[in-house]
Amino acid sequence: MTDLAPSRRTAARRASDQVSQDPARSGRASLATSDRLQDEAPLGVDARRVRWTVDGRLVLDDVDATAPPGAVSGLLGPNGAGKSTLLRLVAGVQRPDGGRVHLVGGPVPEPGQGLGQEQGEPHVRTEDLLAMPRRRRARLLALVEQDAATDLPLTVLDAVLLGRTPHRGLLAGDSDDDRAVAAAALERAGAADLAGRLVGTLSGGERQRVHLARALAQEPRVLLLDEPTNHLDVAAQLATMSLVRSLAAQGVTVLAALHDLTLAAQACDHVVVLAPGTDGGRVVAAGPVEEVLVPEVLDPVYGVRTTVLRHPSTGRPVLTFEPA
Numbered sequence: 001m002t003d004l005a006p007s008r009r010t011a012a013r014r015a016s017d018q019v020s021q022d023p024a025r026s027g028r029a030s031l032a033t034s035d036r037l038q039d040e041a042p043l044g045v046d047a048r049r050v051r052w053t054v055d056g057r058l059v060l061d062d063v064d065a066t067a068p069p070g071a072v073s074g075l076l077g078p079n080g081a082g083k084s085t086l087l088r089l090v091a092g093v094q095r096p097d098g099g100r101v102h103l104v105g106g107p108v109p110e111p112g113q114g115l116g117q118e119q120g121e122p123h124v125r126t127e128d129l130l131a132m133p134r135r136r137r138a139r140l141l142a143l144v145e146q147d148a149a150t151d152l153p154l155t156v157l158d159a160v161l162l163g164r165t166p167h168r169g170l171l172a173g174d175s176d177d178d179r180a181v182a183a184a185a186l187e188r189a190g191a192a193d194l195a196g197r198l199v200g201t202l203s204g205g206e207r208q209r210v211h212l213a214r215a216l217a218q219e220p221r222v223l224l225l226d227e228p229t230n231h232l233d234v235a236a237q238l239a240t241m242s243l244v245r246s247l248a249a250q251g252v253t254v255l256a257a258l259h260d261l262t263l264a265a266q267a268c269d270h271v272v273v274l275a276p277g278t279d280g281g282r283v284v285a286a287g288p289v290e291e292v293l294v295p296e297v298l299d300p301v302y303g304v305r306t307t308v309l310r311h312p313s314t315g316r317p318v319l320t321f322e323p324a
């Protein structure tokens, strides 16, 4: 097994040194700002033959799913297909009954291919996410859950500062650096004006931005998002997907469960389609947007008739649906 984060601290220190030497720069290089992460090759996610059963019912059946490094991947599928479950399994919030989830420090092999290491190709470095100590996993990967509510009387700023926990000593308080990262994360998530509010008093859309800011403050290399736009107005949806694209440009790997297939077509590089079945959710298609978001794949999965149009300025697919 190879350590996939060899120089994070060095990179962060070098970045903060650069900031302190350059008064024109207002933040440090981190996910909270839009500076590119330094010395850090993006990490992919490779889930193989993942199974999960609850109350004797198979929810995910031998699911193979990948998120290529530094790409935005959409996890798609109808209600109940198992998208949130798969994200929670990848994040280590729940344990699968079978299969494995690896971080991959090189090109992610296609399902059906072995991992490079097994084939004697040492350039593909992997690390078992499920066996990883919790704290280390939290430094590498963040999950923003759907409708994550809290009853704790926390201010927004304190909630976002919780994202710094994996990066500091067990008994250490918030440092100036933690507070700077949290403030920049709030700014980047469009939630800076909420910093002093109690989280419990926020609207659904406001809360969603705050949870995203908490995840940014965590400075993960892999960001898992469960329906990140479901409470957002149209401008906020665009802002969120544009933020997701800029995170990927910084080298963050994003895997996002999405219901809006046109939004997925505009923002994703890669998509994975899960379909529910009587014997558990399965992946029915995965690959580039242009190959997967087509009527042949979507119609049977969603039980609709899909038409693929073209966006007048981006040329990317715009999908419309009619009853089957």
Ligand SMILES: Nc1ncnc2c1ncn2[C@@H]1O[C@H](COP(=O)(O)OP(=O)(O)OP(=O)(O)O)[C@@H](O)[C@H]1O
Residues within 6 Å of the ligand: 054, 055, 059, 077, 078, 079, 080, 081, 082, 083, 084, 085, 086
């Ligand atoms: N803790 C649990 N106990 C019982 N059933 C569960 C549990 N977690 C998930 N399920 C079931 O597993 C299936 C998949 O749920 P999941 O939330 O992963 O689907 P989803 O694709 O995210 O759905 P949606 O699009 O509606 O959010 C559903 O039938 C759900 O009821």
